[in-house]
Amino acid sequence: MNRFVLAGTGSGVGKTTFTIGIMRTLMKRGLTVQGFKCGPDYIDPTYHTAVTKRPSRNIDSFMMSHDTVRAIVARASQDADAAIIEGVMGFYDGKSPLSNEGSAAHISAITKSPVILIVNAASMARSAAAIVKGFQLLDEHSNIVGVIANQLGSKSHFEIVKAAIEQECGIPVIGYLPKGAVPMMPSRHLGLVPAIERGDLDSYFDSLAEAIEETVDIEQLLEITKTQPLDVAESIFDAQPQKQEVHIAVAKDAAFNFYYEENLELLRTYGATLHYFSPLQNEEVPEKAQGLYIGGGFPEEFAKSLAKNEETKQSIRAAIMRGLPTLAECGGFMYLTEEIRNRQGQVFPMLGIIPGRVRMQDKLAALGYREITGVPGNFLINEEEQAKGHEFHYSTYEGEHTSPAYVSKGRFRAQQEGYLHKNIVAGYTHFHFASNPQLVENWLTACLEVNNGLFPTINEY
Template sequence: MKGLVIGGAQSGAGKTTFSLALLAALRKRGLRVRAFKVGPDFIDPGHHTLVTGTTSHNLDGWMLSKEENTAIYKRCAQDAQVTVVEGVMGLYDGFDPLGEAGSTAQMAKWLGLPVVLLTNAKAQSRSLAALAKGFFEFDPKLSWAGLVANQVGSPNHARILGKAMQAVPEFTFLGGLTRQADLAMPERHLGLVTALETGFSEELRERLVSWLENAVDLDLLLANLPEFDLPAAQTEAPPIDSSDKVRLGIAWDKAFCFYYQENLRRLEEAGAELVYFSPLQDKSLPAELDGLYLGGGYPELFSTELADNKSLKTEIAHLAAQGMPIYAECGGMMYLAQEISDPKGNSRPMTGVLPIKTTMLPRLRSLGYRTVRFTTDTVLGPAGTRARGHEFHYSEVTNTSESSSKINRAGSPGEGGLVNAYEVGSRKGPRPDTHGYCKQNVLASYVHLHFGSNPMLAPGFVSLMKGERKIA
């Protein structure tokens, strides 16, 4: 087996487009390929999955331990001939500017994979060699598979860059990708447009492969990758008898598609049968559900359709009032609110499960890794449970003065039955304005928790659905 990590010299180097082109080219050669994404991003793995036909998984050096990351990699790469790990931000960028936690470089070393450095070489010549030498010498523990220049002006520009790179013989110059504006992935707030919306046509696949094969020496890249035997993955838990499983509804459509695949796998391993439904299309929930998981996404872009699906909203509100266990993250939390408003004040009614309102902002509201401690019993676990996650959104809870009076920070229900169940921290310190809204058996927050950060989260949710555990 062979593998590589794609590291950018900076954010915006074109890692995702290059990764998709490389995955498509490897598949066209008949190779079994598996893709991974470093960092908390939900959107890039969706595009990987469309290209490879197999699920792409997140790896994260801050939310998860080295052991958890390597276990995910081993388990998902077992039948692969080549693995491609798309990095996050610049190669050495991570949680802290003075450390490597959460960085692509850290992950490359943990997995023992060489790095292909991708850099925006627009208007560069000899300076590319200086940049490459700096990256090479910054961390002697990294291994390298070569350098690819992106945003190159012409084939002649690529030849000039190749000559300049002769000054850094430690780095193999693999080629220069010419600027192709029509290949750029469409973007919006929160990142790229999701795979569920864009799809991946055969015509786009062929153009990406042609773009890469005409500029990058793929044979040389594959030759530079060392062969290695992947150790066997840890034995998975024995399958659970179907009669002992619970049915967990998973919101899945263009409005809700932000889930860590490891979260879903752990829920299945704990005894949940995942039953997918669409809050946009389905007029009622699947039959005989024991709980709901409402992930993040873009409910604000589909607020009219969500608001118009009154029968499903009513059913969810009724089940929540009856005590059904429900866990919601970011966009899912917005769906459980009373309404979603745009920056101009136009609002659409949501399920009303929680006595809060949310409003979209024209600017980023919050971004970063988060530590969470449960201050009271929740659907995911008892008070004192700790986990790690990520927060990234352009909306906020806007009825602050009204909702704050309804939230009891001490752990017992305040007015409206709402409890703030989270004590949240960030790199800068405590974040008292980030809540975990808890009401009966509902838990909702802007924070996307990674269940791999605490192996008891998924079993805790399933045990509540089974009736083996109750919230005090």
């Protein structure tokens, strides 16, 4: 089979453009393609899924063990002809500036995947070779087997760059894209999910494939990225001992769609049946639900609709009052507060379960990995348990309460975060259950206790 990492020298060099373009090209040749994304990104996997018609998977060497990374890749690609792993930031960029942890380089080593390095060679000639050479030398174990140049001025420019890199670095330059060869990528935020669902981006994907087929040697790409399937004996995704079935309601639509595929898979592995409902469509929480999961997304962009959809709001309030163990992450946390104030100063009433409000801002409020420790009374993660996740948001919470849900440790500090009250765990952090599957067991156990009358009905909201 073929498996390779598409890495870049930095952010913005065209990783996603080449990834989805190559995916589409291989699909047109009749190959089954499986996508992966290094790191905690939710947006790029949405593109992968739209092109390949298969759920793209996040793999992250900080948030999960090496064995789990390998298991995710092996399981998802076992019936695929090609597995394409899109890198994150620059090839060596990850959790720390002092190691490869969390980087595409680390993922390449863990999964034994060759690397195609994308270089923005605009206004360069021989200097492009110096860049590639530096990436080769920083880690002698880097398995960079080929280069693709981006933003070139002409075919003759490509020939110059190709000659320099191949002489100095000893690896082939298998193609390029000239400046302006492909249209600008559509919005990666507002409207992405509904646009994909309507098929509005299909023509864009086709235009990428056509451009890449014209100037990238796909046959050579397939030749230099042949590799062996990963052999994984057992993993955290193996079927667990039979447990009583648990029903989890999951809010999923254009406003709430940031869920790690492995989080959902682990819930199923441990006995959960997932029932999706759409707050944007004013749908109620499914009656049989014993637990509630409201993930991240873009509630601020759909705040007007969410504010007026009273049937959904009332059903969520009722579900929480019945004691359903509820996890609300980032956008879900925002939805549970009293109101969202957008960048234009408009205010939209939300569920009002969590005291306080959320204010959107233009400046990034938080970004980075988180190491999470629970607190007493948290049904998901107690004070002796740890998990990993990440934050990424452009809003701030304005309110006061004395019941944080967990302690969150970032690169610079550890602090109490989120909101905990009885059966609610909410906050900006996106948990990755693969970092500690015990969280899944904890949650489902709490759900069964509600079903058996052991978790008290709440009447305080």
